[in-house]
Amino acid sequence: MSKPFTDTFFLAGHTVSRMGYGAMQLAGPGVFGPPKDRNAAIAVLKEAVASGVNHIDTSDFYGPHITNQIIREALHPYPANLVIVTKLGAIRGNDGSWAPAQEPADLRRGVEDNLRNLGLDVLEVVNLRMMGDIHHPSEGSIAKQMTAMAELQRQGLVRHIGLSNATSRQVAEAQSIARIVCVQNQYNLVQRHDEALVDELASQGIAYVPFFPLGGFSPIQSEALSRIATELKATPMQVALAWLLHRAPNILLIPGTSSVAHLRENLRAKELRLSTAVLAELEGIGQKSRAA
Ligand SMILES: NC(=O)c1ccc[n+]([C@@H]2O[C@H](COP(=O)([O-])OP(=O)(O)OC[C@H]3O[C@@H](n4cnc5c(N)ncnc54)[C@H](OP(=O)(O)O)[C@@H]3O)[C@@H](O)[C@H]2O)c1
Numbered sequence: 001m002s003k004p005f006t007d008t009f010f011l012a013g014h015t016v017s018r019m020g021y022g023a024m025q026l027a028g029p030g031v032f033g034p035p036k037d038r039n040a041a042i043a044v045l046k047e048a049v050a051s052g053v054n055h056i057d058t059s060d061f062y063g064p065h066i067t068n069q070i071i072r073e074a075l076h077p078y079p080a081n082l083v084i085v086t087k088l089g090a091i092r093g094n095d096g097s098w099a100p101a102q103e104p105a106d107l108r109r110g111v112e113d114n115l116r117n118l119g120l121d122v123l124e125v126v127n128l129r130m131m132g133d134i135h136h137p138s139e140g141s142i143a144k145q146m147t148a149m150a151e152l153q154r155q156g157l158v159r160h161i162g163l164s165n166a167t168s169r170q171v172a173e174a175q176s177i178a179r180i181v182c183v184q185n186q187y188n189l190v191q192r193h194d195e196a197l198v199d200e201l202a203s204q205g206i207a208y209v210p211f212f213p214l215g216g217f218s219p220i221q222s223e224a225l226s227r228i229a230t231e232l233k234a235t236p237m238q239v240a241l242a243w244l245l246h247r248a249p250n251i252l253l254i255p256g257t258s259s260v261a262h263l264r265e266n267l268r269a270k271e272l273r274l275s276t277a278v279l280a281e282l283e284g285i286g287q288k289s290r291a292a
Helices: 038-050 066-075 104-118 143-154 168-175 195-204 223-231 236-247 260-271 276-291
Strands: 008-011 014-017 055-057 083-088 090-092 098-100 123-129 158-164 180-184
Touching: 038 066, 038 260, 066 104, 083 104, 083 158, 083 180, 104 123, 104 143, 123 143, 123 180, 143 158, 143 168, 158 168, 168 180, 168 195, 223 236, 223 276, 236 260, 236 276
Parallel strands: 055 083, 083 123, 123 158, 158 180
Antiparallel strands: 008 014, 090 098
């Protein structure tokens, strides 16, 4: 018996397809500089939207600036139903390094950069990205940053606020300052630190958007995953995405790719229905990697 799931979720007042797209792979190597083929990047974005994707994740620090400029070139004027989610909180060095940029003035500059490069007057959803331990959150008050985000919202530059790389305590603290519509943390079949947070946000109707859904810079490799994929006549990446769709109804996917072929493959993951037996086997992969 397969576990049913819904294709859409309510994000920031919009019904979005749970199968979105993450634009980080559209910049050059190391998310720095231009892509080797700008036309190919534009083709990926056009294909995504033509295929029903209406949730795109980005940031002005991808490139920097370049990914947003490519999104603008490919998709502006934007379809009315497209939700572009961006993020603030870091700055790139000339060598491609990432540094925190969390002061109120940094956050305002980040909003202005996003507005200019995306060609927008208002940003629909902006995630405050804590730098924490790079790809994992670390505790600490975020009241100062959140107060600045709330002020940007009051000024009409930001419509909805989300968080990225946040602990559950930081989510609660942020919610005491402003409404939070989504949380974007690292989570996938083998990175399962956020089990409780996924469920807590589901109970509140808040979107959980895993980054690195395929494993990020080194896509997930697992013998069991490959075997299950073969049995299902699917690819390991499709099964990894389908597992996330089955995991909780508030999980929205933003797999990243620079390739139209991979995009098409990833989008077909929503057609996979996993049986309770397969889900239990996949659960074992996560448990094994947690024990390792
Ligand atoms: N909030 C944050 O801190 C944060 C951090 C990282 C990422 N993000 C967001 O999350 C999105 C997703 O993360 P991600 O792009 O880093 O990682 P990901 O989606 O887990 O994986 C992307 C990697 O998988 C490859 N890939 C994609 N589809 C594939 C397929 N069907 N078969 C084989 N390989 C495939 C891509 O290469 P190809 O280009 O060759 O397909 C790329 O190397 C990003 O695009 C970004 O928007 C947010």
